[in-house]
Amino acid sequence: SPALQFKVLAECPVTKARTSLMTLPHGTVETPVFMPVGTQGTLKGLLPEQLEQLGCHIMLGNTYHLGNRPGIELIKEAGGLHNFMNWNRSLLTDSGGFQMVSLLELAEITEDGVKFKSPYDGSECMMTPEHSIQIQNTLGADIIMQLDDVVSSTTTGPRVEEAMHRTIRWLDRCIAAHQNPEKQNLFPIVQGGLNPELRKACAKELIKRDTPGFAIGGLSGGESKDDFWKMVHISTDILPNHKPRYLMGVGFAEDLVVCSALGCDMYDCVFPTRTARFGSALTFTGQVNLKHQKFKNDFTPVDPECPCSTCKTYTKAYIHAIATHETMACHLLTVHNITFQMRLMKRIRESIKEATFVEFVRNFMFGLYPSKNYPKWSQDALNAVGISLL
Amino acid sequence: MRRMSNFVLDSLATSSSSSSRLGRWTVSSSGGETPLSVPTPAFLVHTLGGSVPHLTADVLLQHVFPEQRPPLLVSIDNCATFVDSVAQFGSGIAKFAGLPQFPVFLSPHNPGKKVLPSGYNIGESVALWGRRGKTALTVAEHQRIVAAFKPQFFQTLSDYDISSTSGLKRMKKSTTRTLEFLDKTTSGSSNGADLFATVELGWFKVDGEEANKTVKAMLTNKLDAIKGFIISGQGLTCAEVYLSGSSGRMIPEGVTLSLSPNKTEGQKKGPMNNKKRTQMDTEKKSSLNSTPVEDKADEDDKSTDSTKTSDLDYAAISEVVALLPAHLPRYVPGPLSPYEILELVLLGVDLFDSSWVTASADLGHVLVLDELTKYFPDGHEVKINNESLPGGKNGDEGTNSSNETGCTISIKDKKYFSDFTPLSSSCSCYTCRKHTKSYLNHLYATEELLGPVLVMIHNLTSFNTMMATIRHVVKKDAGVSSQTESSTSSQESLDRLKQCLKPC
Ligand SMILES: [Zn+2]
Ligand SMILES: [Zn+2]
Numbered sequence: 001s002p003a004l005q006f007k008v009l010a011e012c013p014v015t016k017a018r019t020s021l022m023t024l025p026h027g028t029v030e031t032p033v034f035m036p037v038g039t040q041g042t043l044k045g046l047l048p049e050q051l052e053q054l055g056c057h058i059m060l061g062n063t064y065h066l067g068n069r070p071g072i073e074l075i076k077e078a079g080g081l082h083n084f085m086n087w088n089r090s091l092l093t094d095s096g097g098f099q100m101v102s103l104l105e106l107a108e109i110t111e112d113g114v115k116f117k118s119p120y121d122g123s124e125c126m127m128t129p130e131h132s133i134q135i136q137n138t139l140g141a142d143i144i145m146q147l148d149d150v151v152s153s154t155t156t157g158p159r160v161e162e163a164m165h166r167t168i169r170w171l172d173r174c175i176a177a178h179q180n181p182e183k184q185n186l187f188p189i190v191q192g193g194l195n196p197e198l199r200k201a202c203a204k205e206l207i208k209r210d211t212p213g214f215a216i217g218g219l220s221g222g223e224s225k226d227d228f229w230k231m232v233h234i235s236t237d238i239l240p241n242h243k244p245r246y247l248m249g250v251g252f253a254e255d256l257v258v259c260s261a262l263g264c265d266m267y268d269c270v271f272p273t274r275t276a277r278f279g280s281a282l283t284f285t286g287q288v289n290l291k292h293q294k295f296k297n298d299f300t301p302v303d304p305e306c307p308c309s310t311c312k313t314y315t316k317a318y319i320h321a322i323a324t325h326e327t328m329a330c331h332l333l334t335v336h337n338i339t340f341q342m343r344l345m346k347r348i349r350e351s352i353k354e355a356t357f358v359e360f361v362r363n364f365m366f367g368l369y370p371s372k373n374y375p376k377w378s379q380d381a382l383n384a385v386g387i388s389l390l
Numbered sequence: 391m392r393r394m395s396n397f398v399l400d401s402l403a404t405s406s407s408s409s410s411r412l413g414r415w416t417v418s419s420s421g422g423e424t425p426l427s428v429p430t431p432a433f434l435v436h437t438l439g440g441s442v443p444h445l446t447a448d449v450l451l452q453h454v455f456p457e458q459r460p461p462l463l464v465s466i467d468n469c470a471t472f473v474d475s476v477a478q479f480g481s482g483i484a485k486f487a488g489l490p491q492f493p494v495f496l497s498p499h500n501p502g503k504k505v506l507p508s509g510y511n512i513g514e515s516v517a518l519w520g521r522r523g524k525t526a527l528t529v530a531e532h533q534r535i536v537a538a539f540k541p542q543f544f545q546t547l548s549d550y551d552i553s554s555t556s557g558l559k560r561m562k563k564s565t566t567r568t569l570e571f572l573d574k575t576t577s578g579s580s581n582g583a584d585l586f587a588t589v590e591l592g593w594f595k596v597d598g599e600e601a602n603k604t605v606k607a608m609l610t611n612k613l614d615a616i617k618g619f620i621i622s623g624q625g626l627t628c629a630e631v632y633l634s635g636s637s638g639r640m641i642p643e644g645v646t647l648s649l650s651p652n653k654t655e656g657q658k659k660g661p662m663n664n665k666k667r668t669q670m671d672t673e674k675k676s677s678l679n680s681t682p683v684e685d686k687a688d689e690d691d692k693s694t695d696s697t698k699t700s701d702l703d704y705a706a707i708s709e710v711v712a713l714l715p716a717h718l719p720r721y722v723p724g725p726l727s728p729y730e731i732l733e734l735v736l737l738g739v740d741l742f743d744s745s746w747v748t749a750s751a752d753l754g755h756v757l758v759l760d761e762l763t764k765y766f767p768d769g770h771e772v773k774i775n776n777e778s779l780p781g782g783k784n785g786d787e788g789t790n791s792s793n794e795t796g797c798t799i800s801i802k803d804k805k806y807f808s809d810f811t812p813l814s815s816s817c818s819c820y821t822c823r824k825h826t827k828s829y830l831n832h833l834y835a836t837e838e839l840l841g842p843v844l845v846m847i848h849n850l851t852s853f854n855t856m857m858a859t860i861r862h863v864v865k866k867d868a869g870v871s872s873q874t875e876s877s878t879s880s881q882e883s884l885d886r887l888k889q890c891l892k893p894c
Contacts, residue, residue, distance in 0.1 A: 045838075069835055085829060086829070296475055326441060328438075331839070
């Protein structure tokens with residue numbers, strides 16, 4: 001694709017992990033990459049400049065939210081989302097379908113598209129695949145997503161199969177509607193619920209279309225971890241090696257490490273920023289809730305090895321002191337948590353380059369579970385790609 | 391004992407129309423680096439919980455104060471829950487809050503807060519209203535906090551429960567208590583910090599003669615110990631919309647900018663009693679509460695009307711200033727608008743704080759000094775050529791926008807929805823260089839945290855510009871600047887500045 005170059009730099013000799021350079025119209029992104037979610041055209045109080053300094057090269061915007069406010073006409077007038085929010089690095093927008101189905105009670109999926117009642121005037125509206133692409137063309141993100149038929153990951157039965165087939169039909173409508181293939185990359189989404197055969201069928205059908213990359217969707221929505229990793233594993237087995245694989249909605253540290261071993265390249269999740277708002281800091285030894293009384297007089301940084309401005313300047317005791325009431329605490333933890341995600345992904349990439357990924361995974365898991373009580377699912381998943389933890 | 395600060399007056403105004411003065415406040419920082427020199431009139435940087443609201447230390451240092459280190463105004467009420475942590479930390483509040491480069495001025499009450507409830511200053515303590523309700527602050531506890539927070543300056547306790555409608559008996563109680571507090575404070579350890587004595591404006595509204603006597607008693611007995619004055623008090627200010635609730639920033643949405651002198655009065659009885667109960671319940675938990683607090687003071691002790699807010703009483707402030715010795719700085723706390731600050735500078739007030747900026751960021755009010763910077767570029771030079779102004783080609787445009795210039799705009803206004811110009815065409819702050827009104831309008835519409843962050847950066851920068859311009863005009867007013875500098879008279883400059891800062 002003219003708008004996306006994907007160059008694999010190194011592959012793990014044991015697992016399916018690889019590290020690559022993904023070159024997009026707004027710059028090159030090193031993968032595996034975590035993409036912070038800037039829902040409304042901003043990342044939770046961080047200046048775009050701060051995000052750049054934290055090493056973030058690509059972030060998300062949510063089509064549904066931006067379409068509501070400020071609305072697509074305004075962003076068009078501003079010259080696209082990059083201009084509007086003054087972020088000059090890469091962007092990815094979702095299709096808007098997922099938000100619609102999960103946020104609007106009355107959303108209903110028909111062959112045409114997602115039918116919903118306007119939250120503003122109650123009028124009946126329809127979001128079609130064409131409409132979604134048109135909006136995303138206007139937003140102008142480097143990567144845009146097809147409208148897919150999203151079903152809850154715990155749904156079973158014929159509805160799952162219907163959704164899978166409809167997703168493929170909608171992909172073709174999205175491809176046909178896409179106006180800027182030379183500047184924007186349209187990613188299809190592998191669906192199929194928790195059914196291995198449907199997942200395989202879907203992935204095989206999608207790869208017949210020559211899209212610049214692929215996403216794995218419909219996961220991370222309450223299904224068992226056992227099902228989760230198997231669906232990822234099945235999908236990455238089929239998706240081509242020379243194109244990026246985006247695992248949607250995943251952002252826990254352990255999941256990022258395991259799924260990178262399974263061959264995924266891109267992730268997004270609101271978790272690091274959301275958990276910051278609840279007073280929680282991410283570290284290589286797990287989550288730390290700074291609201292806890294034990295930090296009242298802890299005058300050490302959240303993570304002494306973290307290079308972020310929060311850890312260099314502030315103590316746990318101070319964040320604890322203001323954790324429940326000042327937005328400052330949220331800012332401080334957002335900076336730290338995004339830094340943590342960036343550091344984690346960098347460690348993954350460098351260990352793959354240095355061919356020490358397997359060792360990295362073992363050390364990482366041991367850091368999280370010092371008594372080696374590893375969850376069964378991550379043991380199984382890692383075993384499936386040749387890493388034994390015990 | 392360390393000498394923390396030194397205030398030197400550069401000049402007193404010589405014009406007959408104003409009592410304004412220029413000074414230089416030399417302050418040693420918390421970090422013990424070389425002393426900082428703060429030109430006055432100046433503002434202290436308002437903080438909540440020790441931080442400048444919405445701005446992390448790196449953003450503050452990078453984008454607001456890359457060079458200056460103005461003193462931070464830290465208030466005990468919004469730090470009350472972690473006094474013990476600061477004490478154990480051992481290096482003071484500035485370092486604890488990640489801002490060791492800045493000196494600290496410690497006051498008991500957040501100046502951005504709504505008028506404090508009446509009837510709770512009892513015995514040897516004053517009531518402090520924090521997040522967990524009321525705590526009783528005695529001089530001993532206050533000194534413990536000063537020792538822990540290690541400020542360069544601190545405000546003495548005073549019985550603030552006094553307003554124009556208080557009786558003489560209540561007023562005498564207030565003055566007696568306040569003098570006692572000052573007495574006790576000066577006889578204890580100052581912990582190396584400079585003391586600012588509190589003068590309640592309310593005294594002057596009840597009985598001028600008694601008030602005079604009280605201030606003179608301070609001067610006679612304690613002048614050596616006093617390094618500055620705070621003119622504070624209930625009913626001092628202000629557009630109500632800029633006064634926030636007890637958390638420091640709970641401003642109801644949709645409040646319009648207007649003076650509402652009697653608004654709070656009617657609501658006083660009911661909700662206040664409920665609130666009191668919760669406060670009584672929670673106060674046991676507070677580490678601050680070193681004296682048992684009975685119930686409310688007796689009826690006689692109660693001011694009936696201290697929740698009233700009113701216009702700034704320039705006459706009363708002027709009366710107080712006249713009593714104070716010229717060589718000491720005078721600070722009027724509170725969310726004063728730029729125009730009110732200018733008026734007070736002309737009355738001889740030296741220090742203010744940025745609680746107005748804190749409130750304005752929450753409200754989405756943006757200080758636009760385009761008009762001001764047109765006449766006073768960089769806050770230094772005055773270049774007025776009668777009617778033809780710099781940028782004269784755009785004269786028409788200038789008058790079109792003039793109904794908004796020189797004061798504040800509300801970025802939430804839907805007219806900015808598709809305005810892709812910066813907040814201010816003359817400002818070069820990070821926000822104005824990087825973002826548009828339209829984007830800020832969107833951030834406020836979606837209640838995104840970045841909105842107040844960007845407005846804080848701009849408004850603090852603009853506040854700084856405004857103070858520099860005020861100093862420039864005062865300098866001119868005082869006849870300090872060279873005659874050749876510009877052709878305008880000092881009175882013209884002053885009128886121009888007033889015009890620029892006038893509220894819409
Ligand atoms: Zn950190
Ligand atoms: Zn600005």
